[in-house]
Amino acid sequence: MTKLWKKYILWFAQEHVDFRVAEFESIVKLFGLQFRKLSEHRLNPFWLVEFPNDEAAHQYASRSIALRSIIELYSHAHTLPEFHRGLKAYVDLHQGALKELFGADSFKITVETYNKHFSQREKVDKIEAMDYLPIEGAVNLKNPQVEWWYLEFWGLDPTSVPAAPEDILFGRMLFQGQRHLIKQLSLKQRKFIGNTSMDAQLSLLMANQAMVRDGDLVFDPFVGTGSLLVSAAKFGGYVLGADIDFMMVHARCRPSRITQKVREKDESIRANLQQYGCADRYMDVLVADFSNPLWHRRISFDSIITDRGSLWNTRGDRKGGE
Ligand SMILES: C[S@@+](CC[C@H](N)C(=O)[O-])C[C@H]1O[C@@H](n2cnc3c(N)ncnc32)[C@H](O)[C@@H]1O
Known part of the structure; x- marks a missing residue:
């Protein structure tokens, strides 16, 4: 039977970045975890990887210090139209599995933009652009049942910010690393x-x-x-x-x-x-x-x-x- 791998965003802290790869390789080896890297840029705070299941992702998060959190990936693209097309397609394809999550009593969507600042109004606009998501519950900023994250990566260089985001990502927050x-x-x-x-x-x-x-x-x-x-x-x-x-x-x-x-x-x-x-x-x-x-x-x-x-x-x- 073919294995159904799942896609995840590994979101790293931008500190001691030189240790990131070595730490990742050591932890997957320590637990004997299978993985596939979907992105190659080591300094980028957002890595895309596949693990066979959530348990493997959780084991990695249970040891990593470099990691902030792991987000289950719903859509990733380099342009906004491509991103929204991908997200709609994902939601259609996984309707059954997502029904419970979109039907949860409470939720929160957080917008995080790396290397470019946006006002609160602009962030709300980014959320409203996803009004096709079949979310039913109420917004709860303090203690939501489900947390979604919308991420934009605007490069690593603060002195030369690109005209458009290099990566746009969306997904569900799953696990925290061990930075505490x-x-x-x-x-x-x-x-x-x-x-x-x-x-x-x-x-x-x-x-x-x-x-x-x-x-x-x-x-x-x-x-x-x-x-x-x-x-x-x-x-x-x-x-x-x-x-x-x-x-x-x-x-x-x-x-x-x-x-x-x-x-x-x-x-x-x-x-x-x-x-x-x-x-x-x-x-x-x-x-x-x-x-x-x-x-x-x-x-x-x-x-x-x-x-x-x-x-x-x-x-x-x-x-x-x-
Ligand atoms: C950089 S410090 C280690 C710091 C340590 N990680 C800490 O948390 O404090 C290096 C230590 O090596 C010790 N040291 C230097 N030469 C040594 C030797 N030949 N044998 C054993 N210890 C030595 C020094 O006394 C010093 O405490």
């Missing part, structure tokens, strides 16, 4: 940080590139304040670190917060993991020189993740990154 973790693990509220602490977003992206999964043994040989261990533990890894700097490992180094003169007695990497509900993932941190390894020849880590060199995964893949 960036705030949750923010260094601003973290108990123990230092000058070397790695930003939460980059740490999470790196843990994804290292394909850390629940129950893995993860090691950072240049652990510093343990930021990479935090993200690895958040994804279920059992974490272990080493650093040459005794003061750092024991959280006795100089405080890096302007407001702090001396370190609290209970600052430590372990305390950080406790703060994030991952205390059970903490194995240990040691004072050790990387150039003089103390490990038994047969010890095996699932991932080695560090910001002093390349990132490795002992399932056999070099995962890139510094």
Whole structure:
């Protein structure tokens, strides 16, 4: 039987874009997800992909930090007439399946235009141009049952905005990525940080590139304040670190917060993991020189993740990154 693949818009945040492809490739590999790319521009915040089903799309969203959200694609085109033709055709073709969604009690359509500003009136006009959609429910901006998104992509260069949008897209909001973790693990509220602490977003992206999964043994040989261990533990890894700097490992180094003169007695990497509900993932941190390894020849880590060199995964893949 032929598989019915579904089309999705992957909507990415425009931050750390260099990590986007590597993170995507690592997550699909981690879950063994099948996919087909329908668009090729890596820097474009909107990617079009096919997954075999919503479950695969959901699994990807359940790990991605680079991703804002996943939208089920109804229509995509490079010109407005083509876009509206495509949307009408989609609605006709999927009448049966869409009946419940268009018949929902409440809905919301959001207009998002990338690289070009439009007034509220202009946005409403864009919504009204889709008055052929057989929507029955009432508008509910706060808590709608169904959320549709109309997206226009006006290129990436703010100094040379094209005369017309390059892509026009429409679809139903399905899943959110994991960007809330960036705030949750923010260094601003973290108990123990230092000058070397790695930003939460980059740490999470790196843990994804290292394909850390629940129950893995993860090691950072240049652990510093343990930021990479935090993200690895958040994804279920059992974490272990080493650093040459005794003061750092024991959280006795100089405080890096302007407001702090001396370190609290209970600052430590372990305390950080406790703060994030991952205390059970903490194995240990040691004072050790990387150039003089103390490990038994047969010890095996699932991932080695560090910001002093390349990132490795002992399932056999070099995962890139510094
Ligand atoms: C860039 S920092 C790592 C920062 C860390 N990711 C964090 O969150 O704080 C590099 C660390 O490598 C440690 N280091 C430098 N040379 C080392 C060596 N030969 N063996 C082990 N650690 C070393 C330094 O003390 C420093 O803490």
